[in-house]
Structure formats: structure tokens, C-alpha cells
Amino acid sequence: MKDLPISPLAPDAFPDLPNVAGMQASATRVGFYAGTRNDLMTVIFPHGASVAGALTRSATRSADVDWCAAQLPKGRARALVVNAGNSNAFTGPAGVAKNAATVKQTCALVGCAPHEVFLAATGVIGVPVAPNRVADTLPQAIAALAAPDWEALARAFSTTDTFPKGAGACLDLDGVEVRIAGLAKGSGMIAPNMATMLAFVFTDADIAPSVLQSLVSAHVETTFNAITVDSDTSTSDTLLVFATGANGASPITTQDDPRLGAFSEALRQVLLDLALQVVRDGEGAQKLIQVTVEGAHSDASARAIAFAIANSPLVKTAIAGEDANWGRVVMAVGKAGEPIAVDNMAVRFGGEWTARHGGAVDYDVAQVDAHMKGQEIDILVNVGLGNGRAIVWTCDLTHGYIKINGDYRS
Incomplete structure (x- = not known):
């Protein structure tokens, strides 16, 4: 994809997002694109994280979406691996093999179970890749792990985006600071049916998976599911929200926890900000x-x-x-x-x-x-x-x- 002019609707600059404790990340290169650009985002949660999400209902969805759908009910994550340049959609057994190799390698490097690994991919549809194409780059990605460089991570999984998309929030819950940072990509093939192209949100709050899922399911309808660029629903639509619990506060385990209301609204605002940035970057958009x-x-x-x-x-x-x-x-x-x-x-x-x-x-x-x-x-x-x-x-x-x-x- 040739370089594109930045959308006139783009923010003036990438936002200054808060550091989220309990995670490490890297932006490295698989090589799906010519040149030297990074096209792989790897995130590790050393002590685990709750995870919730929303996924495309497309009947031709990617093997990565199918993998996430099977793991989400378990509600726990240790790793997230996201590549750009190839969507791994409509790739049949080759797509499943690519995921199996990626998950196996991640488990070996991180020391986690397969159900704790989440995958996402975006890019060209219907082009199978060698099973070890992503897996072989993971040792380098793991070696490069550090505190998140949010802008670099956002750029690593972009495709036709003309600007990296990020949004964040900090709030006080009973004297404990909670941080939220989110990244998204999307520009065309946007008419989400459960999520947008790719969006990942991270928080250091300690929230039970079932409670987190209830928030994501509610807020996706008025944020990512309320946008459209071209009426086309992607095969790769994935929204995942991870809560590391690393801020030291007592966990939120029920819907009636008095702290949940403020967190819920902050999360909604981050999701809406990201969703509107996707529309602002609509391919060719001027308004x-x-x-x-x-x-x-x-x-x-x-x-x-x-x-x-x-x-x-x-x-x-x-x-x-x-x-x-x-x-x-x-x-x-x-x-x-x-x-x-x-x-x-x-x-x-x-x-x-x-x-x-x-x-x-x-x-x-x-x-x-x-x-x-x-x-x-x-x-x-x-x-x-x-x-x-x-x-x-x-x-x-x-x-x-x-x-x-x-x-x-x-």
C-alpha cells in the first residue's frame, strides 16, 4: 500500500497515553510489507489479565477471530499477538496451521496455556502464509518487550490508516488511580457488526472477566457498532479489553460495586474516542x-x-x-x-x-x-x-x- 496523505480530520498529534502497569509490549517486523516498517504487535501480561471482547459476525471471518471466540469465555489472558499485512481470513487449513504454530511458540516463550493467548490479524484476505511465518519472529518480539510505546504499537498493526489511533483516561476510584489506554486501526471496510477492524484497550484495574464483558457488550453498541465508513463489515473485526489488576486496588467482582459506574463511563469514552478516530480516518474522508x-x-x-x-x-x-x-x-x-x-x-x-x-x-x-x-x-x-x-x-x-x-x- 502506497503512503497516503494524512486525513484532514486527524487529531493534531498522537495523545499522551498513561502507562498501564502489568503489561509489556513490543513492535517488531514479520515482513508482510516491503521496506522496514513494523507489522507485529506483541503484548505480554506477566501476571495475567482479565479479558473481554467483541468479534465480527461475518460468515467469512478470519481464523484469528475464530481462535479468540473460543478463548474469550475462559476470560484470562497472558499474551496478545497482532499482525498487519495479512488478515488470515479465508485461508482454510493453512490459517489454522499458522495460528497453531503462533500459539505454540508463544506458550513456549511466555510459559502460559494456549487459552491464554489471543490473536488478531488484518490485511489482505485469502492469501495463506507459511505456518511459522509469525512464530519464527516471536523470539525477537519477546526479547524487545518493554513498557508500551503506544504510538509505535498503534503503527505496527495499521494498514490503510493515515494516522495512528489512541485514546486514554485516568480516574480516581476510592483513592486509587486507574489508568486506561486504547489503540485502534481502521479506515476502510468499516461497518462493524460487534466491533471495529482492530481495537485493543488496556487497564490496570482489577475487574472480573464477567463484569468486564458486560461493560464491553454494552458499550460496543453505542461506539464501534455505531460507526460506518462504507457499509462493509470486515472479516477481522476484533475488540479486546484487558484488565491487569496491577494497580493494587481490591477487585471489582460484581455489577453492583459502587466503583464500577465511574470506570464504565471512562471506558465508554475511550471506546467512543477510538471509534470516531476510525471514522475521521475513513478512506478519502474530508468530513x-x-x-x-x-x-x-x-x-x-x-x-x-x-x-x-x-x-x-x-x-x-x-x-x-x-x-x-x-x-x-x-x-x-x-x-x-x-x-x-x-x-x-x-x-x-x-x-x-x-x-x-x-x-x-x-x-x-x-x-x-x-x-x-x-x-x-x-x-x-x-x-x-x-x-x-x-x-x-x-x-x-x-x-x-x-x-x-x-x-x-x-
């Missing part, structure tokens, strides 16, 4: 779009309508052209197949209603035009039926998307 749907029959109905709008090529190209074409929004609402009250329907761009009570209204054209020229676009639709509400995020569709994906394998 971040928030679509809010209100007045629907239910929240699920509002969500379906919002995604119909967010995934519409006609809506996305109109916004790329800075055109507040509310007629295309109306079209997208109609194709969603959800109940609406047409005569009560209203559409708003920025702070201006462009349609109300089922038809066009006079509005401040200059104000709407100014809003459309900005980098963050806000669309609100009220379908006039009930109390259902949902928010999803997407980006515009530009010539850049075609160029990037036309060149992807070259």
Missing part, C-alpha cells in the same frame, strides 16, 4: 458526519434509519460536494423499511430545519451553506412517530475512496 434520528417507533428502528442515511452513497457524495440535499436524506429514510409518520417528518442540517411537517420550509441558506463547508456535519431527522432515538457516525464519500481501494493490492 465527519453525525446522523441523529429521533421520533422513531423504537431505538432499534431509529438505528436502522440512521444507518440507512449514513450508508447512502447519494447522501455521502452530496455532503462531499457540500450540498445540503435533504431530499437524499428523505430517500434514505424511506428505503430503511421502518415505520415513520411522513406528514410529521423533519430534517435539519446544523441548526437549520430544511424540511418540517413532511415538506420543504424556508431556511437560512447562508447558514446551512456555511455548515456544509465545515469538517463536522450534523444531520438530524425526526420521523414523527414515537420516542426511539439513535446516533451513528460516518464520513463523506470522495474520489479518494476509489483511489485507495483501486490500489489496495498494488
Whole structure:
């Protein structure tokens, strides 16, 4: 993949993420890419960690996703091995063999059980690799372990990303500092169905796996599962959250622990930050779009309508052209197949209603035009039926998307 210009929606700089106790990591090279870039992230939890996650529901998901799905119910981790450049998806027995060799080598080097090893991969689909391709590089990766260099780690598992993605938080829980640091990659093939391309979050809190899983399952729906770039669900979507318990506080083992609320909100904010960075890096993106749907029959109905709008090529190209074409929004609402009250329907761009009570209204054209020229676009639709509400995020569709994906394998 050729070097790409940094997205105009990128943050000014990679964030200063907190050090998370109870883990070591390295960014090293397998060699899936030409040149010298790192393409392997290895993380070790010397004393173990609770783990929870969310995985793609794709019927062609990778062997790595299948491996993680089998290990997640056990809830404990000692190692995470992530490569970029080859997704290990649709690779049949060769993909299983690659994972078996990687897990065996990791267990030998770390001294852990197979179910404590988690794997993820991203890159080209359908290209088998030699079983030992990743395993043979693990001794070097283990030798390079150190306190996390978060930006280097994020870059190691990127593909078409134009900037590394990180988010973090520090909070006080009854006098003990809790640290959270998260990394993500994703730019295209983004319409998550349980997670996003790849995202890994680490905390030094001590949280039981079942409690951690309940938080991840809840928050993924309003973060990673509320974004779309191109309506395509990846074969590799993986979100994993690890809790090392190394901050010394007493463990959180139940849902009614009074400390859980603050941690839950901090985790949600980190996940949302990462998810929105993925949209900001949407292939060819020039604008971040928030679509809010209100007045629907239910929240699920509002969500379906919002995604119909967010995934519409006609809506996305109109916004790329800075055109507040509310007629295309109306079209997208109609194709969603959800109940609406047409005569009560209203559409708003920025702070201006462009349609109300089922038809066009006079509005401040200059104000709407100014809003459309900005980098963050806000669309609100009220379908006039009930109390259902949902928010999803997407980006515009530009010539850049075609160029990037036309060149992807070259």
C-alpha cells in the first residue's frame, strides 16, 4: 500500500497515553510489507489479565477471530499477538496451521496455556502464509518487550490508516488511580457488526472477566457498532479489553460495586474516542458526519434509519460536494423499511430545519451553506412517530475512496 496523505480530520498529534502497569509490549517486523516498517504487535501480561471482547459476525471471518471466540469465555489472558499485512481470513487449513504454530511458540516463550493467548490479524484476505511465518519472529518480539510505546504499537498493526489511533483516561476510584489506554486501526471496510477492524484497550484495574464483558457488550453498541465508513463489515473485526489488576486496588467482582459506574463511563469514552478516530480516518474522508434520528417507533428502528442515511452513497457524495440535499436524506429514510409518520417528518442540517411537517420550509441558506463547508456535519431527522432515538457516525464519500481501494493490492 502506497503512503497516503494524512486525513484532514486527524487529531493534531498522537495523545499522551498513561502507562498501564502489568503489561509489556513490543513492535517488531514479520515482513508482510516491503521496506522496514513494523507489522507485529506483541503484548505480554506477566501476571495475567482479565479479558473481554467483541468479534465480527461475518460468515467469512478470519481464523484469528475464530481462535479468540473460543478463548474469550475462559476470560484470562497472558499474551496478545497482532499482525498487519495479512488478515488470515479465508485461508482454510493453512490459517489454522499458522495460528497453531503462533500459539505454540508463544506458550513456549511466555510459559502460559494456549487459552491464554489471543490473536488478531488484518490485511489482505485469502492469501495463506507459511505456518511459522509469525512464530519464527516471536523470539525477537519477546526479547524487545518493554513498557508500551503506544504510538509505535498503534503503527505496527495499521494498514490503510493515515494516522495512528489512541485514546486514554485516568480516574480516581476510592483513592486509587486507574489508568486506561486504547489503540485502534481502521479506515476502510468499516461497518462493524460487534466491533471495529482492530481495537485493543488496556487497564490496570482489577475487574472480573464477567463484569468486564458486560461493560464491553454494552458499550460496543453505542461506539464501534455505531460507526460506518462504507457499509462493509470486515472479516477481522476484533475488540479486546484487558484488565491487569496491577494497580493494587481490591477487585471489582460484581455489577453492583459502587466503583464500577465511574470506570464504565471512562471506558465508554475511550471506546467512543477510538471509534470516531476510525471514522475521521475513513478512506478519502474530508468530513465527519453525525446522523441523529429521533421520533422513531423504537431505538432499534431509529438505528436502522440512521444507518440507512449514513450508508447512502447519494447522501455521502452530496455532503462531499457540500450540498445540503435533504431530499437524499428523505430517500434514505424511506428505503430503511421502518415505520415513520411522513406528514410529521423533519430534517435539519446544523441548526437549520430544511424540511418540517413532511415538506420543504424556508431556511437560512447562508447558514446551512456555511455548515456544509465545515469538517463536522450534523444531520438530524425526526420521523414523527414515537420516542426511539439513535446516533451513528460516518464520513463523506470522495474520489479518494476509489483511489485507495483501486490500489489496495498494488
